[in-house]
Amino acid sequence: MAFRRTSNAERRTDLSRIVILFWILLSLPGKLVLAEDYKLELSEIDKKPYHLGGYLEFRPVLNGLDRGAALYQVQFYNQNVGNPLGVTNEKLQLEGSLEKGISRLFARVNTDIQNSYQGWTEKTTLYEGFLSVKPSSALVLEAGKKTMKWGKGYAWNPVAFLDRPKNPDDPDLDLEGYSVFSVDYTKSFAGPLKTLSFTPVLVPVGDSINEDFGDRYYLNFAGKLYFLFYDTDIDLLFLSGGSKTPRFGFDFSRNITPNFEVHGEWAWTSQAKKTPVDENGKPSLSEVNAQSYLLGLRYLTSRDTTLIFEYYRNEAGFTTRETEAYFSFVHASYDLYRRTGNDGPIQRAANFSQGLYGRFTPMQDYLYLRISQKEPFDILYFTPALTGIYNLDDRSFSLSPELLYAGITNLEFRLKGTFLYGERLTEFGEKQNDYRIEFRVRYFF
């Protein structure tokens, strides 16, 4: 595999290009749209049977690597990369729809291009592609690839039985869906129960369909029952069928006062599997009936500060002992490789990092806090924020300050840093990075 160390001069050039681009874009006039004073032309609101749109994204990232961290060692044990390590990412996300009568075809395609120490890579994925038929206002049938996005939590969703895991540090990113057949049947009522909605879902899993959902050659059945009851959103959810172990749960969301919202989720998973690794790299399989739950709140102050706070518990996650054992194994394997060139153990350690050990928040107890301030100092369309994720088990954490500016129509700028803190053998202490700085520009069309 060919790779190239990025020189300091090249990193300074990349950084100065980013700064110049940032200032050029900021100085563009805010009126990038034809603003006809106080007029709404009918051509602006004509409905067409088709739509094509999306966004283009440019996202350079600077990774400050932690060469002593276990997840650095499994990733780079036989490579010599620069530190910090620069990566540039480009994304094109296209979405289109076509409507005829009661039917609608929708697709969202995502293309990621990356230039890193491994050279250029490109990946194009169909995130969603489905046919929707709406015979009445109460009934919608959909078939194809789509995301379900179940759950009320912001950073975690224990009841998202049909979704891929999301990054709690960036939970709004859209994800690839699964191929499903679903029905939404909705009824409205007067009285305390205002809405009732039932969504049954079929999820087939085979060699070329949903192959990464779970065990193959099963037709899985899931469902969600939604109520709006006494001004509270409530969902009852379940999944069964064989590709994954049976599970069920509920979630809720309610405004206690207009500016204070509470939400929660609870899920019970039958025979949840995990494969902890001991200090010698020996895996063991454990199956437990596990609860996972989340309790959160969102509060808006009179000064337009939004606070989102969540507690998350996942009984199927790794304990402190299990993660310490794995990280100890990684360090021992890395030392062995450095001394003898024997890469067998470190490669095994790298394989384990592709599973639960490499996932976001793989342990059991976490706190999440996000504070964002709308337009401080009267700077319009500017929103700084700070996000913290704290591992209650090993007391390691991450802090992510960010600055978001959306003052130019169809352009969005975000500068975000993520800083990881933790002792050795802790989750955030053993991540590949000490810090990460990312600048993201999105152009919507």
Add this chain to the structure above:
Amino acid sequence: MLKVIYILMVWLLAFPAYGLDGNQLLKQVDRNLAPESYEAYRKIINIEPDGKKKEFTYFTVKKGADKIAGLFLAPASEKGRTTLRVGENMWLFIPNVGKPIRITSLQSVVGGVFNNADILNLDYTEEYHVEKIEESGEEMLLMLKAKTKSVAYDRLKMWVDMKKKLPTRLECLTEASMLIKTIYFKEVKDFGAGLVRPAVIETDSPLYKGFKSVMVFAKMKKRDFKDEAFTLTNMPNIDSLR
């Protein structure tokens, strides 16, 4: 003789001020502003002190006293976002996020001086009762008080053109009568089917000096909807109502 008729007419016109039911007048204002169930298109323009503008095109549907939903048509960064209000519950759906989140009336999905309560506004009679009514030149001044604590503005002062039974100006106040914003109703226009109402609503605020937001209405018409159109499940499909 003409003098007598003139005096009689002035006297008769003055009489209603003393016998007028404020809540009835408010109901008339509501119906003159919009049918109980309707669809409408509007453009929301945020204007900064230096003249820079940001514009949003928005499709709205309303049913009855407490159901209203909206869909952003432009700009591209907002297209596809939908909002829903059912009574005191409000939600925002962002297609990329993929699920509705609860929002409050005091936030603003578009920024600027208009907030969610202004954009997803219910009938005034739904949220306010008239405490007092006074003559103010050729207009009537209605003093409105919020029915519950969850309403965005605790008090309103509404000036009503008595010929057209339409508001001309609205001051939104806190409980302590501090001015939050002023809303001006302008350019009365015939939208057809007997609907004659202001086509332009402007607002400014002492809290945002130099800033102004404008709402321009187009294509408002009476239309009936099924209740199921105003549910969380239907939020991704509001475009199908167009």
